[in-house]
Amino acid sequence: MIAGLFRRRPARSLRPTVSMLVMSYGVLAIACIVSLVPFFYVLSTSVKQTRSLFSYPPDWIPETLFWGNYQKILFEHPFLIWTFNTLFVALAVTLIKLLIDAMAAYALAKLNFTGKAALTGVLLMSVAIPVAALIIPLFFLIRDLGLLNSYWALILPPLANPLGIFMIRSFIVSLPDDLGHSARLDGEGEFGIFFKIILPLIKPGLVVHAIFTFMLQYTNFLWPLVAIQDERKQVLTVGISSLKANFVVDWGLISAAALLSAVPITLLFIFLQRFFLAQNLAGAFKG
Amino acid sequence: MNSGNRIAEAEHRRLKASYKRRRNIVALIFLLPNLVFFLGFLLLPVISLFWQTFHDGGVLSPMRFVGLENWRKTFADPLVLTTIRNTIVYSLIAIPAVFLLAMIVALAMRTAQHGRSFFKAVIYFPTLQPVLIAALMWTFVLHPDFGALNLVIRIFTGEPVNFLGDPNLALPTIAMVEVWKGLGFWALLFFAGLAALPTEIFQAAELDGAGPVRRFFQHALPLMKPTFFFSVIFATIVNLQLFDSVFVLTDGGPSNATATATWYVYRSLFTFNEPGFGATLAFVLVAVVLVLTAVQTILLKGGGK
The missing domain is CATH 1.10.3720.10 (MetI-like)
Structure with a gap:
């Protein structure tokens, strides 16, 4: 089902009426404005001095642009280190998960083994475990392993999430079994089949999985907040939230930080848009 | 004739068992990297979460058993x-x-x-x-x-x-x-x-x-x-x-x-x-x-x- 999205569908023959078209474009225009307005207001705040924020009536578009907030966040706070940490951890989790999830998905989709149905059931049920509820035992576990305040603390726990297995499995299930059979007759082992035949065929699925995993890590907040106390090991979300902890909140600084933090993910979005927008996770749970 | 059949059957069973074992080992190799993290960082935490509901302390002081006090x-x-x-x-x-x-x-x-x-x-x-x-x-x-x-x-x-x-x-x-x-x-x-x-x-x-x-x-x-x-x-x-x-x-x-x-x-x-x-x-x-x-x-x- 997911793979089908990458093919173009023929144009629909049902013609909407004019009033339906007007309503639809109206809805989309309003949705776009509502989606973007907060970003523009944060942008306008970020080029103002914080004290001028409290003047009334406000100047929506400041006459002189003030870059101090950006200078301050970039050079007086470890903002670039937070950005590096976020990207490094998200990338590490994504790459490791891609490999281990694809391997497990292949076993569940195409191999026969004792206890397969039971294992599939347990993994599927575990998708429903709310990971936020596990912060206390995970905190003790990571502490006892001596990994608090390390990248390992951020990388290891997310690898346990079984959702990704089912995303990739739905792609592998849709491949014909004969692919494997004929390769086996040619003397190819299971690893050869997996790496040389299966993986190249499910590339779109792997990209969707990778983006989903990356986004989940990039937006993660609660676990890094629990596992990392060291300011220089922190990720973007927690780092920026710590700016609010001061007695007098520097709103200009926060607006600049929030806006800058959107830059890496926006760039990624521009390059990989069609994979981001392939929203059909539902297919993962059909099988 | 009869004994030959029996030998063939035993051979078949042996081959079947060894095929099954081999099949399970291959599947395990594909599953193991994932299951290690699944067991260590999802199933184990759920179990220790349950265990912790009967204990207190653990951050600065050692954990101690408190029975149903938390509940x-x-x-x-x-x-x-x-x-x-x-x-x-x-x-x-x-x-x-x-x-x-x-x-x-x-x-x-x-x-x-x-x-x-x-x-x-x-x-x-x-x-x-x-x-x-x-x-x-x-x-x-x-x-x-x-x-x-x-x-x-x-x-x-x-x-x-x-x-x-x-x-x-x-x-x-x-x-x-x-x-x-x-x-x-x-x-x-x-x-x-x-x-x-x-x-x-x-x-x-x-x-x-x-x-x-x-x-x-x-x-x-x-x-x-x-x-x-x-x-x-x-x-x-x-x-x-x-x-x-x-x-x-x-x-x-x-x-x-x-x-x-x-x-x-x-x-x-x-x-x-x-x-x-x-x-x-x-x-x-x-x-x-x-x-x-x-x-x-x-x-x-x-x-x-």
Whole structure:
């Protein structure tokens, strides 16, 4: 089902009426404005001095642009280190998960083994475990392993999430079994089949999985907040939230930080848009 | 002749067993890297969570067995009930709201074919941001002094509305922020569901004289069941864990109006230093989510057959 999205569908023959078209474009225009307005207001705040924020009536578009907030966040706070940490951890989790999830998905989709149905059931049920509820035992576990305040603390726990297995499995299930059979007759082992035949065929699925995993890590907040106390090991979300902890909140600084933090993910979005927008996770749970 | 058969049979059994063993070993090699993390960082924490509900301490002092003390405290604490109520009320506001709005946007996308990819990209943009950043950005819209929305409200009424400081408004306001951030995700998911529906059914329905409203409710909605099945369950699991926006916007206040279960679990560990109590509340949350998911699965899957 997911793979089908990458093919173009023929144009629909049902013609909407004019009033339906007007309503639809109206809805989309309003949705776009509502989606973007907060970003523009944060942008306008970020080029103002914080004290001028409290003047009334406000100047929506400041006459002189003030870059101090950006200078301050970039050079007086470890903002670039937070950005590096976020990207490094998200990338590490994504790459490791891609490999281990694809391997497990292949076993569940195409191999026969004792206890397969039971294992599939347990993994599927575990998708429903709310990971936020596990912060206390995970905190003790990571502490006892001596990994608090390390990248390992951020990388290891997310690898346990079984959702990704089912995303990739739905792609592998849709491949014909004969692919494997004929390769086996040619003397190819299971690893050869997996790496040389299966993986190249499910590339779109792997990209969707990778983006989903990356986004989940990039937006993660609660676990890094629990596992990392060291300011220089922190990720973007927690780092920026710590700016609010001061007695007098520097709103200009926060607006600049929030806006800058959107830059890496926006760039990624521009390059990989069609994979981001392939929203059909539902297919993962059909099988 | 007979003994030869028996030898062949034994040979067959031996080969079958060795094939089976080999097959299991190959499968295990493919599964093991994943299962190590699954067992260590998901199953083990769930088990130790249960174990911790009977213990206390562990942060600075060693853990000690306290029997059912944590369970007694959990059910005696009125704030526990408040956090569970807030979490459920929030979900009952946020999930239907975001589903309804996302469905409207998805239908609009399906009708409006020009510039579709532009609309998709713009509406998806808030979904890219971490909840925490989205919530921080909304401070600039909601703040009584400089919030954009309040600056507009002041033009009309002269008085700002303290969205996050009013116990009656705080939780719905947080739901609104989450709906804003989630709209793009659900709109695109529903759009993918709509786009996958076979066109023939609608053509046939149109020939029968069904208008767009009837086509949607009678033909499209029932066919989108798999999408909804996934969406309801996924949204329930995610929303019952509400934390990020609460942490940055209200920190549970005013007067506990936005205190959620996850927020209380976090505070029990880091502010109140009562990990055993927090673990018990967390265990209740796990149980509630698992039971709800099971009930939803039975209801939604059973209805279709």
